[in-house]
Amino acid sequence: MQLSNHSYMQQSILAAYCRTGEYQPLTEVNEKHVHQYRRLIYNIIDDSISSAYPLTSNLLSSDEWNKLIKDFFSGHSCISPQVWNMPEELIAFVENRNYYLIEKYPLLLELLRFEWLEVEVYMMEDELIPACNQHGDFQKDELLLNPEIRVSGFEYPVHLRNASEIGESDKGQYYTSLHREPDTGKVIFTDLGMPHVQLIDSLYNGRTNYQQMLEIFYRYASENEAKMALDHFIKASLKSKLLLGFLINN
Numbered sequence: 001m002q003l004s005n006h007s008y009m010q011q012s013i014l015a016a017y018c019r020t021g022e023y024q025p026l027t028e029v030n031e032k033h034v035h036q037y038r039r040l041i042y043n044i045i046d047d048s049i050s051s052a053y054p055l056t057s058n059l060l061s062s063d064e065w066n067k068l069i070k071d072f073f074s075g076h077s078c079i080s081p082q083v084w085n086m087p088e089e090l091i092a093f094v095e096n097r098n099y100y101l102i103e104k105y106p107l108l109l110e111l112l113r114f115e116w117l118e119v120e121v122y123m124m125e126d127e128l129i130p131a132c133n134q135h136g137d138f139q140k141d142e143l144l145l146n147p148e149i150r151v152s153g154f155e156y157p158v159h160l161r162n163a164s165e166i167g168e169s170d171k172g173q174y175y176t177s178l179h180r181e182p183d184t185g186k187v188i189f190t191d192l193g194m195p196h197v198q199l200i201d202s203l204y205n206g207r208t209n210y211q212q213m214l215e216i217f218y219r220y221a222s223e224n225e226a227k228m229a230l231d232h233f234i235k236a237s238l239k240s241k242l243l244l245g246f247l248i249n250n
Helices: 005-020 031-052 054-059 062-075 083-096 108-123 194-205 210-218 223-240
Strands: 143-145 149-154 174-180 187-192 243-247
Touching: 031 054, 031 062, 031 083, 031 108, 054 108, 062 083, 083 108, 108 149, 108 174, 108 187, 143 194, 149 194, 174 194, 187 194, 187 223, 194 210, 194 223, 210 223, 223 243
Parallel strands: none
Antiparallel strands: 143 243, 149 174, 174 187
């Protein structure tokens, strides 16, 4: 049903008030109730964003956090119709506006992206997982990578340390993977080096045997060190379910 021009205008005024707090009289509306409506909507936005970005909320002062939420609420036209997905738009808001807090907190954008990545992995659609064995010999049998995974690189170690303890001297090249544990849905972080990133990429794009994986690690370490590092990573990954088991050959 198409709204009349009058109804559309009234809804637009109400929406603008909810976002900015600047009230314009609305016909046939109790002004007291309108104020309560804005408070409820604002609390939903605040709660959703705070839940998505607890680390960022802890990093900023209360005044900085509250101003960020208010600026986002009043100055950004949300695109997503889903409340759970709305907080992702805070990243674009901060980046596109070169928000003033970036100067004080150079890692702010990366911290936001890192926190949203966890939400994204937790909420991602279920992937089809091939049948696999839980027991096998990783030097002979092919391994199955958890398909519900994301790998990302950062300039700051936002996945390793408290954000308030990270400074410019920590700037470098860092990698982490986030995967969803099949039985619990828990999102698990794994700190990665470049050989691990290349190994995961190889497993993601096709079958890779033990010797091929070793060849990747040989680029970064001696033969003995490479084998020890690879074996340790495989065992830890099987335990954390980054690797789900051993492929069943039909």
